Amino acid sequence: MSVDTQLQFDREYVTKFSKDANEPEWFLNQRLSSLELVGTKQLPKPDKTNIEKWNFSQFTHTVEPAGAELPEEIKGLISEEADQNVLAQRNGQLAFSKLSDSLKEQGVIFTDFQTAIRDHSDLVQKYFMKEAVTQDENSLTAMHGALVNGGTFIYVPKNVDVQIPLQAIYAISGGSGFFNHILIVADENSTVTYVENYVSEDNETAVANIIAEVYALQGATVSFGAVDNFASGVTTYVVRRGHAERDAKILWALGQLNDGNTVSENKTFLVGEGSFTDKKTVTIGTGEQRQNFTSHVVHYGKHSEGIILTHGVMKDSASSIFNGISKIEHGASKSNGVQTERVLMLSEKARGDANPILLIDEDDVTAGHAASVGRIDPLQMFYLMSRGIPKKEAERLVIHGFLAPVVKEMPVEAVKTRLIEVIERKVN
Numbered sequence: 001m002s003v004d005t006q007l008q009f010d011r012e013y014v015t016k017f018s019k020d021a022n023e024p025e026w027f028l029n030q031r032l033s034s035l036e037l038v039g040t041k042q043l044p045k046p047d048k049t050n051i052e053k054w055n056f057s058q059f060t061h062t063v064e065p066a067g068a069e070l071p072e073e074i075k076g077l078i079s080e081e082a083d084q085n086v087l088a089q090r091n092g093q094l095a096f097s098k099l100s101d102s103l104k105e106q107g108v109i110f111t112d113f114q115t116a117i118r119d120h121s122d123l124v125q126k127y128f129m130k131e132a133v134t135q136d137e138n139s140l141t142a143m144h145g146a147l148v149n150g151g152t153f154i155y156v157p158k159n160v161d162v163q164i165p166l167q168a169i170y171a172i173s174g175g176s177g178f179f180n181h182i183l184i185v186a187d188e189n190s191t192v193t194y195v196e197n198y199v200s201e202d203n204e205t206a207v208a209n210i211i212a213e214v215y216a217l218q219g220a221t222v223s224f225g226a227v228d229n230f231a232s233g234v235t236t237y238v239v240r241r242g243h244a245e246r247d248a249k250i251l252w253a254l255g256q257l258n259d260g261n262t263v264s265e266n267k268t269f270l271v272g273e274g275s276f277t278d279k280k281t282v283t284i285g286t287g288e289q290r291q292n293f294t295s296h297v298v299h300y301g302k303h304s305e306g307i308i309l310t311h312g313v314m315k316d317s318a319s320s321i322f323n324g325i326s327k328i329e330h331g332a333s334k335s336n337g338v339q340t341e342r343v344l345m346l347s348e349k350a351r352g353d354a355n356p357i358l359l360i361d362e363d364d365v366t367a368g369h370a371a372s373v374g375r376i377d378p379l380q381m382f383y384l385m386s387r388g389i390p391k392k393e394a395e396r397l398v399i400h401g402f403l404a405p406v407v408k409e410m411p412v413e414a415v416k417t418r419l420i421e422v423i424e425r426k427v428n
Contacts, residue, residue, distance in 0.1 A: 011035065063091040216275075275305075302331070306336070311405060312341075
């Protein structure tokens with residue numbers, strides 16, 4: 001089944017949208033070439049999840065922000081620290097921006113995507129949908145390339161250590177079609193931490209089509225944290241991919257806590273010798289929610305190492321698929337791939353499938369996997385309840401302990417607090 005947006009968004013619409021935003025010619029051409037692919041490509045085919053009836057095409061592409069005043073939910077994520085670095089966007093439009101003078105002086109770029117396309121065109125063009133993600137993969141990546149309407153661009157020059165995290169907050173409302181693109185380029189021997197929050201201001205039917213590309217050049221380290229918390233009316237397709245060169249590191253800490261149907265793919269290419277990735281994900285499924293999560297590490301470089309840790313909690317009649325894939329290519333000798341998927345089910349109607357996969361094309365490597373799907377350990381419950389803790393509270397404590405390996409990795413205290421709040425709401 002293909003997704004047809006051409007009845008709603010044709011070449012004339014896309015061209016006008018691009019020109020109204022004063023985008024360079026190359027980006028308009030990229031949009032138009034992506035648009036041509038939409039009707040010819042198939043939907044992605046996540047393992048064991050049929051998404052053909054999900055809503056990926058009914059949305060409003062040019063929703064305006066609901067007033068200039070930021071809602072309290074967003075304000076609560078913006079601290080008052082003088083040296084904080086933060087962007088806040090509503091329906092793709094910049095609502096708040098702050099970058100310290102010291103980082104500006106060092107050449108760090110941290111700006112919304114529309115500004116980056118205009119002011120840093122050559123740098124964006126060099127990386128945008130070139131390697132980590134391409135427009136021709138499926139109908140949703142093609143649609144994304146045609147309709148990008150928000151996002152963030154980050155560039156960290158050589159040898160620059162960004163000690164204070166860069167934070168982005170994205171809010172949607174009004175039946176938005178939210179095509180958010182994150183592009184991070186960490187030049188040689190640089191370090192940066194980026195954290196993003198996604199929130200809904202209402203529960204109208206909407207679509208979130210999100211792509212993040214992370215390029216860690218030789219010796220660079222990128223820490224990428226996220227809290228996804230879209231409402232149940234939002235269908236989410238999110239792709240986060242990394243490209244790590246020699247001795248580079250990409251660290252992922254993802255809280256994927258949407259209330260609606262979600263397809264998520266996180267993939268890291270360990271291209272250079274000694275490259276490293278560590279990916280931690282926590283998720284909770286509720287109601288009739290359907291989700292599919294794929295964590296994928298591909299080893300090309302010798303002595304590369306990839307670690308995957310996924311913890312999921314399923315409630316009510318929710319169903320989630322957890323696919324972990326470690327692929328070691330021929331020539332990636334001395335590499336190490338390790339993955340763990342654990343699923344905790346709180347209801348007889350809930351379902352969680354954990355599928356660890358090792359694909360090894362090289363002899364001189366180490367690799368391993370572990371997976372478990374089950375209910376709360378009755379011995380844990382007995383231990384807590386025997387000390388006077390009520391059953392509901394004991395269950396809550398067990399769940400928080402089960403999710404703690406990811407929660408504690410969130411690199412910004414305000415975001416960690418936000419993650420705990422969202423977990424608490426979904427658990428209760």
